[in-house]
Amino acid sequence: MYNFIFQNPTKLIFGKGMISRLESEIPSGKRVMITFGGGSVKKNGVYRQVKDALKGFYTVEFWGIEPNPSIETLRKAVKLGKTEKIDFLLAVGGGSVIDGTKLISAGLLYDGDPWEIVRSGKASGTVPLATVLTLPATGSEMNPGAVISRYETNEKFSFGADYPVFSILDPETTFSLPKNQVAYGIADTFVHVMEQYLTVPGVSRTMDHWAEGILETLIDIAPKIERNQNDYNMMAEFMLSATLALNGFIAMGGVPQDWSTHMIGHELTALHGLSHGHTLAIVLPGTMNILRESKGDKILQYGQRVWKITGGSREERIDQAIHMTEQFFRSLGLTTRLGEEGIGEKTIVEIERRFNERGVAFGENKEVTGTVARKILTDRL
Amino acid sequence: MYNFIFQNPTKLIFGKGMISRLESEIPSGKRVMITFGGGSVKKNGVYRQVKDALKGFYTVEFWGIEPNPSIETLRKAVKLGKTEKIDFLLAVGGGSVIDGTKLISAGLLYDGDPWEIVRSGKASGTVPLATVLTLPATGSEMNPGAVISRYETNEKFSFGADYPVFSILDPETTFSLPKNQVAYGIADTFVHVMEQYLTVPGVSRTMDHWAEGILETLIDIAPKIERNQNDYNMMAEFMLSATLALNGFIAMGGVPQDWSTHMIGHELTALHGLSHGHTLAIVLPGTMNILRESKGDKILQYGQRVWKITGGSREERIDQAIHMTEQFFRSLGLTTRLGEEGIGEKTIVEIERRFNERGVAFGENKEVTGTVARKILTDRL
Numbered sequence: 001m002y003n004f005i006f007q008n009p010t011k012l013i014f015g016k017g018m019i020s021r022l023e024s025e026i027p028s029g030k031r032v033m034i035t036f037g038g039g040s041v042k043k044n045g046v047y048r049q050v051k052d053a054l055k056g057f058y059t060v061e062f063w064g065i066e067p068n069p070s071i072e073t074l075r076k077a078v079k080l081g082k083t084e085k086i087d088f089l090l091a092v093g094g095g096s097v098i099d100g101t102k103l104i105s106a107g108l109l110y111d112g113d114p115w116e117i118v119r120s121g122k123a124s125g126t127v128p129l130a131t132v133l134t135l136p137a138t139g140s141e142m143n144p145g146a147v148i149s150r151y152e153t154n155e156k157f158s159f160g161a162d163y164p165v166f167s168i169l170d171p172e173t174t175f176s177l178p179k180n181q182v183a184y185g186i187a188d189t190f191v192h193v194m195e196q197y198l199t200v201p202g203v204s205r206t207m208d209h210w211a212e213g214i215l216e217t218l219i220d221i222a223p224k225i226e227r228n229q230n231d232y233n234m235m236a237e238f239m240l241s242a243t244l245a246l247n248g249f250i251a252m253g254g255v256p257q258d259w260s261t262h263m264i265g266h267e268l269t270a271l272h273g274l275s276h277g278h279t280l281a282i283v284l285p286g287t288m289n290i291l292r293e294s295k296g297d298k299i300l301q302y303g304q305r306v307w308k309i310t311g312g313s314r315e316e317r318i319d320q321a322i323h324m325t326e327q328f329f330r331s332l333g334l335t336t337r338l339g340e341e342g343i344g345e346k347t348i349v350e351i352e353r354r355f356n357e358r359g360v361a362f363g364e365n366k367e368v369t370g371t372v373a374r375k376i377l378t379d380r381l
Numbered sequence: 382m383y384n385f386i387f388q389n390p391t392k393l394i395f396g397k398g399m400i401s402r403l404e405s406e407i408p409s410g411k412r413v414m415i416t417f418g419g420g421s422v423k424k425n426g427v428y429r430q431v432k433d434a435l436k437g438f439y440t441v442e443f444w445g446i447e448p449n450p451s452i453e454t455l456r457k458a459v460k461l462g463k464t465e466k467i468d469f470l471l472a473v474g475g476g477s478v479i480d481g482t483k484l485i486s487a488g489l490l491y492d493g494d495p496w497e498i499v500r501s502g503k504a505s506g507t508v509p510l511a512t513v514l515t516l517p518a519t520g521s522e523m524n525p526g527a528v529i530s531r532y533e534t535n536e537k538f539s540f541g542a543d544y545p546v547f548s549i550l551d552p553e554t555t556f557s558l559p560k561n562q563v564a565y566g567i568a569d570t571f572v573h574v575m576e577q578y579l580t581v582p583g584v585s586r587t588m589d590h591w592a593e594g595i596l597e598t599l600i601d602i603a604p605k606i607e608r609n610q611n612d613y614n615m616m617a618e619f620m621l622s623a624t625l626a627l628n629g630f631i632a633m634g635g636v637p638q639d640w641s642t643h644m645i646g647h648e649l650t651a652l653h654g655l656s657h658g659h660t661l662a663i664v665l666p667g668t669m670n671i672l673r674e675s676k677g678d679k680i681l682q683y684g685q686r687v688w689k690i691t692g693g694s695r696e697e698r699i700d701q702a703i704h705m706t707e708q709f710f711r712s713l714g715l716t717t718r719l720g721e722e723g724i725g726e727k728t729i730v731e732i733e734r735r736f737n738e739r740g741v742a743f744g745e746n747k748e749v750t751g752t753v754a755r756k757i758l759t760d761r762l
């Protein structure tokens with residue numbers, strides 16, 4: 001086990017009817033900007049619940065934070081927030097709305113262009129931010145990270161802001177989600193766990209068990225959600241799992257982390273607009289296969305504990321674990337091959353070029369260079 | 382899944398050499414009271430590390446917080462703290478020192494007798510408190526609870542204070558612990574998990590997996606620690622598990638909780654001075670056996686997942702799960718029968734009387750009355 005420091009101050013308010021608690025959770029007198037994505041919250045009743053709970057506050061609404069939130073949109077929100085002297089932010093939506101609002105929270109206290117905050121990697125100060133989560137996937141409701149896109153250059157970068165003060169998670173808000181959003185969210189959650197797990201065995205036994213526990217939950221609930229998306233308990237399991245997959249709880253013990261699948265996935269989103277969770281489902285089996293040597297022991301543990309794979313040679317068991325992973329993503333209704341999305345050699349060459357140009361190398365061993373990324377993507381054609 | 386609210390603000394600072402961070406973690410200018418138990422921290426070097434790190438602070442030492450910290454001792458600490466105008470507390474020791482210091486943290490802001498705070502169940506205000514943990518067991522380093530004894534009446538009650546601001550956990554501080562303290566700590570951790578787990582299956586799948594994960598870790602590491610208590614990685618697993626067993630992380634999803642084994646155990650400590658973890662090892666198999674009907678489904682899940690018990694009838698598998706639990710405690714070197722400690726019918730009658738007199742009933746179904754406590758204890762003769 002390695003040295004580590006852990007602290008997660010976000011207050012998690014979880015369950016049916018909890019949106020009404022907004023009134024007592026936000027300090028009185030605050031000037032609140034409520035941020036939204038598209039109009040789905042108007043159809044599913046969330047908008048009404050939020051507005052009812054905030055009757056006693058001065059509120060300003062900012063609409064239109066898009067999937068893969070863009071600096072182009074967020075600059076407008078920062079400008080509006082400064083004009084309105086906003087001192088509390090409430091993000092209502094999924095990970096994109098929350099991530100975008102994290103940049104607003106930093107931008108309101110920054111004099112220059114907010115893109116500079118993204119490229120610096122870290123906000124130097126933020127306005128308090130809370131969330132009402134409607135799409136389980138990114139974990140952004142209980143962590144300080146955010147990913148922002150810049151459309152004019154087809155770029156996508158992450159940066160660190162502050163933890164939300166509180167986050168309200170009502171599983172009923174997920175009943176009306178489009179089926180593909182649920183599939184992306186489950187894939188995203190699964191891969192968040194894998195990025196913190198699939199390195200080497202036993203740095204922390206408990207962390208290994210906890211990561212496997214979330215994976216087993218996802219595998220258990222996915223077909224039940226497929227059959228009935230209005231099953232409260234299953235959507236609650238999904239919602240809680242998504243938060244726990246990326247709030248630091250399974251990263252204690254200083255466990256090594258990978259994140260190369262995410263880094264490659266971000267490029268696929270930036271270049272082709274594929275949903276984030278979808279890109280991960282495509283890339284992860286390739287990462288496992290190309291890095292099968294350095295990750296082999298952990299892939300075997302994963303195969304045995306999560307998929308109950310015990311027979312066959314070492315290489316056969318690794319193949320089987322990769323196969324089961326890909327099949328799980330396919331069972332969600334996702335494509336898992338670049339060719340199925342019309343993506344080919346040209347994109348692979350461009351991603352290799354970008355990684356090489358930036359001089360980056362990802363993964364727990366910093367072995368995923370542009371060349372290795374090309375191998376991983378070629379494996380997914 | 383049930384509605385729940387979760388927040389745990391404690392900063393966990395974990396690993397070798399981390400005690401030196403005290404200097405930067407405590408706000409400068411604070412008047413610090415450092416609290417200790419006996420003198421073991423002088424022998425193992427912890428005292429020296431703490432004092433070195435606090436050279437820049439005004440400090441007062443309070444020594445002698447005993448196992449099962451007593452109101453009689455703590456009243457003296459509160460008096461000293463008020464005289465010295467203490468505005469920061471640093472508990473250096475195990476759960477007893479930390480629990481006692483939680484009462485000091487409340488007593489410093491309270492005009493009456495601190496025992497009134499304990500009996501009220503909740504502190505109304507506290508002075509900031511941090512900890513350097515040296516004995517993994519109670520989880521007190523990352524939760525707001527504390528248990529205080531009153532020797533003059535042989536009573537023991539819990540109350541709620543505030544979360545420690547930060548806690549430093551250096552596994553090397555545990556190398557020199559007496560063997561029986563390690564055994565008590567492992568038993569305590571095991572039963573903390575069981576109190577939050579052994580009710581009904583599947584209220585939260587992930588929480589079930591996480592609870593089982595800690596139990597599996599403990600079962601895995603206990604014999605390795607028995608062989609070599611200087612194994613850093615094993616003691617680190619133990620230390621982290623003890624914190625995670627009682628910091629709220631495995632109680633999300635509003636999972637039902639039991640705690641009747643603790644309530645009965647507290648009486649055994651109050652009446653006979655048995656160590657807390659030891660009382661739990663004695664009582665738990667009885668709780669499982671007497672409540673085998675209401676807890677049966679969960680005992681079967683526990684038996685199958687944690688002990689790999691799959692053969693036999695339902696009742697046989699339950700018996701086997703109880704047997705394995707008792708054998709685990711015995712493998713730690715603990716006695717698990719009242720008779721082995723010279724405790725008999727007289728104590729059982731007294732505990733039944735106390736529960737009846739207080740009109741209490743414990744457990745997730747409030748079924749553990751004085752009468753049921755008598756049955757549980759009789760099962761452990």
